[in-house]
Amino acid sequence: MSSFSTDPPEPDVFEVSVFGPGKGESIVVHLGARRWIVVDSCRDQRSGEVSALEYLCGMGVNPATEVLAVVATHAHDDHFDGIADIVEACPTAVVVTSHALMNREFLALVEAERDIGGITDTASYREYRRIFEIARKRKDSVTGVRPLRRASENKILLNLSALGSVPAVTVTALSPSEHAITRAFEGLAKNQLHVMGERTRRSMFDPNEASVALWVSAGKVNALLGADLLSGPAGCGWGAVLHSFSPSEPATLYKAAHHGSSTSHHEGIWNKLLANEPVVLLAPFRRGNVNLPKDSDIKYILAHTDKAWTTSPRRPTPHGAFRKQAAKLGTLARNPRDPYGIVGHVRARVPLAGGTWKIDGFAPAAPLAVRT
Template sequence: MSNFPTDPPEPDVFEVSLFGPGKGESIVVHLGARRWIVVDSCRDQRTGEVAALRYLQGIGVDLATEVLTVVATHAHDDHFAGIADVVEKCTEATVVTSQALFNREFLALVEIDHQIAGVTSTSAYREYRRIFSIVEQRKNAITGKRPHRRAEEGKVLLGLPSSGAAPAVTVTALSPSEHAVTRAQTVLAKEQLVALGERTRRPTYDPNEASIALWLRAGGVNVLLGADILSGPLGCGWGAVLHSFTPESPATLYKVAHHGSSTSHHEGIWEKLLDDRPVVLLAPFRHGNVNLPKDTDVDYFLGYTDEAWTTSPRQPTSSGSFQKQAAKLGTLARNPRDPYGVVGHLRARIPLVGGTWQVANFAPASRLAVPRGRSAR
């Protein structure tokens, strides 16, 4: 795994750290006064270590008491790998999952030893089972209350008073929309019938529609975390966010949605939610022949800001014949300098009173570069 820094932020500093790609992407945020949240999870493909846990332990964070919230934005492996390990270690944290994936049909499916086909992958399904089991074990013996919250548009997930040099904090869910929740419930009800043996057409659903985008506000700092939210469909995604949410002041940092894919581009984000020339952090996605962001996506972001960063630079995709030969050789074919599977780290820090973001990149993370032979628009 890449070497992560070991210097913790000062109590009056806001930090956003993004890890990826490895297997997944993950974000840790320092809200001031040793108060942290973790959003999604990422494993190093070579060591199996969970990036967020390794980093937080390395800078001396007490996982049991200083991580206040763990957010599982949606049920895709590239955001979910290792999330139950994070929940297990952060024993006092409230766990947040999407309202769109928490109803009686979904809970019934989780209890069925069967893949939730078309709704989530097998491994993400197992992570859900572990999360719900952990939450159940931590319920209050007197009240029965569980440390679990369900996110939906406009819901404040975390509100903290000022503490010493750190101002008050709010973490607000921007999605899923009410319509996205309804769409998910309809699909889950049909999927339950399929899982129970009913002969009906298997439904299809994109878990990105259930994704939890977040707005973080602390003192003079606003941050937008885009998860894997898409531009639509109608009544969902960025269209719904822009219809329902108007910030008091724009965000100066944006964790790019959906690995920079064009399916998440929306001009309204830049017009309504973001400051001029914001800091942009991006974790790429690589699986088979899918390699995000594309060259045109890189052009898109560099057209808006010169402060765009990626946790790993894009490399040319190997030919099919080369990949087959490499698969036969297994670990013998690995180049120790090859960034594939290695988790890169971007760390952005800013005083909570406001100011300028200072971005540090730790290999293989780097600035988002204009594709060779092309120029940004």
């Protein structure tokens, strides 16, 4: 049973909610006037529920009519599990994917996934295949247009008019850059698809390079949603964003990129894109011995703001002997009160007219702090 809030925002309130870690990371944004977008997906590994849908439906939001866009930032399953369920539940929403993952080589890989076993990140390919199948079914019978939109640097994805006292809204993709798209196409072209049923050789292209970071502007509020965009390489990542994008006003909220990891640290983000002491929200990443953010990452973030929150406090990685014993015990080793397998929820709300963000954390969410 989740501990997500069930009180909806007022029509003139902007909201960013972050869910994680579970299996994935997800962001739900209220743009005002019961207009929502969902970015990526998170599934509770205990209940199997898709967190964004559980949250929206719990507040009485109708995803079929009130979710205007579903954004799949990149092809890593820690941001993707359940996203096709979200797309299916939101028939009027535009579906946004990275332009870097829409060439024919990638589409061929998605189609081949059903017959090729054992390749990395097959879960995200399965999700993509479902998304494309849904889009085909929703194709306009007259125009042939499908509800798919390709994100690239400085491309406006949503441009919503004001509704009464609720101001206009724009959602802009900051990435991937032209060079990142080229690198992705070149990397995907090196894939060698073999006879059906055999394993495929894949390039070393990192989908994080082609991740879709978003700039959301609504009334007096700007928010930066960093996805898993990396600081580089040259011509890509945050370096490319800072070269091509200059906001008229900085963002007062930042969904930290790549789980707060040092791979996405860039001083230009703080100096050019963010206000002083912004609200920072993140969902951690845990897989095997990898725990993000590290203590050094947390110290870096806290050196820039004291308003940082995580959806779940980081648990120390258990030593090898403990993991071996826990594996022998199986489900008997699970503590039902252990919060670390549960999806946490951090919610930030602010009036669209501007003001101070109100942050609420729902267990096991907590202020970001170095583990002592």
